[in-house]
Amino acid sequence: MARRAGAPEVNAGSMADIAFLLLIFFLVTTTIETDAGLDRMLPPMEPPENVEDVVIKQKNIFQVNINKNGQLLADEELTDLKSLRAKAMAFLDNGGDGSCNYCKGKKNSESSDNPTKAIISLKNDRETKYGTYITVQNELVGAYNDLRNREAQRLYGRKFTDMEAEYLNPETAQNVKDDLKEKVKKIQDLFPQKLSEAETSTAN
Amino acid sequence: MSKFSKKKSGELPPVSTASLPDIVFMLLFFFMTVTVMKDSSLKVENVLPNANEVKKLEKKDRVIYIYVGKPTQEFQKVFGSEPKIQLNDKFANPSEVGDYILAERAKKSQELQNVLTTALKVDKNANMGLISDIKQELRKVNALKVNYTTYEGDAFRNLQ
Numbered sequence: 552m553a554r555r556a557g558a559p560e561v562n563a564g565s566m567a568d569i570a571f572l573l574l575i576f577f578l579v580t581t582t583i584e585t586d587a588g589l590d591r592m593l594p595p596m597e598p599p600e601n602v603e604d605v606v607i608k609q610k611n612i613f614q615v616n617i618n619k620n621g622q623l624l625a626d627e628e629l630t631d632l633k634s635l636r637a638k639a640m641a642f643l644d645n646g647g648d649g650s651c652n653y654c655k656g657k658k659n660s661e662s663s664d665n666p667t668k669a670i671i672s673l674k675n676d677r678e679t680k681y682g683t684y685i686t687v688q689n690e691l692v693g694a695y696n697d698l699r700n701r702e703a704q705r706l707y708g709r710k711f712t713d714m715e716a717e718y719l720n721p722e723t724a725q726n727v728k729d730d731l732k733e734k735v736k737k738i739q740d741l742f743p744q745k746l747s748e749a750e751t752s753t754a755n
Numbered sequence: 756m757s758k759f760s761k762k763k764s765g766e767l768p769p770v771s772t773a774s775l776p777d778i779v780f781m782l783l784f785f786f787m788t789v790t791v792m793k794d795s796s797l798k799v800e801n802v803l804p805n806a807n808e809v810k811k812l813e814k815k816d817r818v819i820y821i822y823v824g825k826p827t828q829e830f831q832k833v834f835g836s837e838p839k840i841q842l843n844d845k846f847a848n849p850s851e852v853g854d855y856i857l858a859e860r861a862k863k864s865q866e867l868q869n870v871l872t873t874a875l876k877v878d879k880n881a882n883m884g885l886i887s888d889i890k891q892e893l894r895k896v897n898a899l900k901v902n903y904t905t906y907e908g909d910a911f912r913n914l915q
Contacts, residue, residue: 563776570779577786586812586874588904596894621914632911677884681823681877682804682913684886685903689806689910696808712808721813748890 589688594747611663613642613671617687619678632686639694643669643742653702653741666698670745691746698742703734711738799824799841804879805908812902817871819859819898821852823885824878838881840889849888853896860898872900879913 615635616624623630625638645662646654654666663669671691675684696712703711717723718731801824812818822841826834830846839846842855860868873893877886893901 566776567772567779570776570783574779574783574786577783577790581786581790586815586818586902586904587809587907588812588874588902589806589808590810590872591901591903593890593894593899593901595897595899632914675883675887677882677887679883680879680913681881681883681886682879684883685804685806685879685905686910686913688903689808689905692808716811719810719813 589685589692591688591746591748607668607670608664610647610661611668611670613639613663613669615639615671615673615687615691617673617675617679617683619676621680621683623687632683632690635687636690636694636697639671639691640697642671643694643698645669653705666742667740670747672747674748692744695742695744695746699738702741703738706738707734711735714738796844797822797827797841798830798844798846799826799839800878800880801876802878802880803876803904803906804910804913806903806905806910807907808910809905809907810902812872812874812904816863817867818902819856819871819873820876821855821873821889822876823881823889825880838878838885840885849885849892852889852892856893856896856898870900871898872902873898874902874904876904 613626614624618624623632623635625635626642630638641656642663643666644654644656646656646658646665647660647662648664649658651665651667656662673687673691675687699711703709703714707714714731715735718728718735723731799822801822823838824841825831825836825838826846834846840849840852841847842851847855856873860871863871875886875889890901893899
């Protein structure tokens with residue numbers, strides 16, 4: 552009986568089965584996480600040194616209060632959540648003292664002087680639902696984004712949110728980034744996001 | 756002669772399946788690389804709220820997660836049904852958040868320690884009181900950059 556040299560070949564027919572098994576395992580366990588959310592900066596615990604108490608005029612503050620039932624008090628008026636964005640935009644874009652040459656607001660002397668001075672103050676109750684709070688945050692951020700988009704569209708012909716997303720994307724090339732950085736900064740300075748979060752009020 | 760004559764039948768030759776393992780392996784490697792194993796199992800209900808003005812949270816190595824929500828069914832007997840904070844794998848009090856952040860921060864490499872973001876994954880039915888406590892704790896340890904993680908969607912759906 553003639554015997555061939557060497558070991559017989561291993562049958563690789565079942566390789567596909569093994570690979571399929573692994574594949575299915577990874578398919579099932581995969582959660583392609585897409586984490587996204589609202590970025591916020593908290594105020595530092597200690598106020599920065601040698602800063603005198605700045606007096607902020609009442610008219611430059613847009614007070615938003617959320618109570619425990621999810622009702623909204625914006626600038627001392629009971630407001631519907633859906634109209635909050637428009638109200639915040641009207642406040643930011645007001646340009647009361649005429650020093651803002653890009654504002655398109657009503658120039659109402661009772662409302663904010665300049666977008667750079669306008670502050671939105673958000674206050675909530677301890678029993679406010681988180682979902683409501685996020686909706687309000689979303690609307691306020693949306694108000695800023697809408698205004699910034701408008702200015703970016705006017706100056707650079709594209710949306711601010713797109714520019715910022717491209718700037719923050721790690722895959723963007725460095726030279727593009729440097730270019731975008733200037734522009735993003737400029738737009739941010741036109742409408743600086745001054746959103747203060749007061750400490751929560753205790754239930755009463 | 757007849758020994759070498761080929762069978763001449765109308766049958767099509769079978770499709771070769773030899774490359775099947777290669778294809779499967781390709782898929783396998785794809786899923787292996789994109790898989791992120793969860794490092795902590797959720798012990799709280801975590802239905803995030805919706806928002807549409809969101810920013811993507813890039814670079815997972817710079818994020819510290821804090822979960823908040825009602826304990827899930829199996830833990831409700833022990834921990835009650837009030838929203839709780841989950842840090843890593845266990846429930847915690849608001850006062851422990853600061854220490855947790857410091858411990859997590861120390862684990863990261865030097866150059867990342869100043870650019871860390873705290874992602875708050877909070878159930879939409881949680882109360883703001885607890886969140887405020889967490890925020891206070893975060894301010895105490897100077898972890899000021901927070902991200903309220905949300906799903907992308909219409910924000911007004913949160914109200915229902």
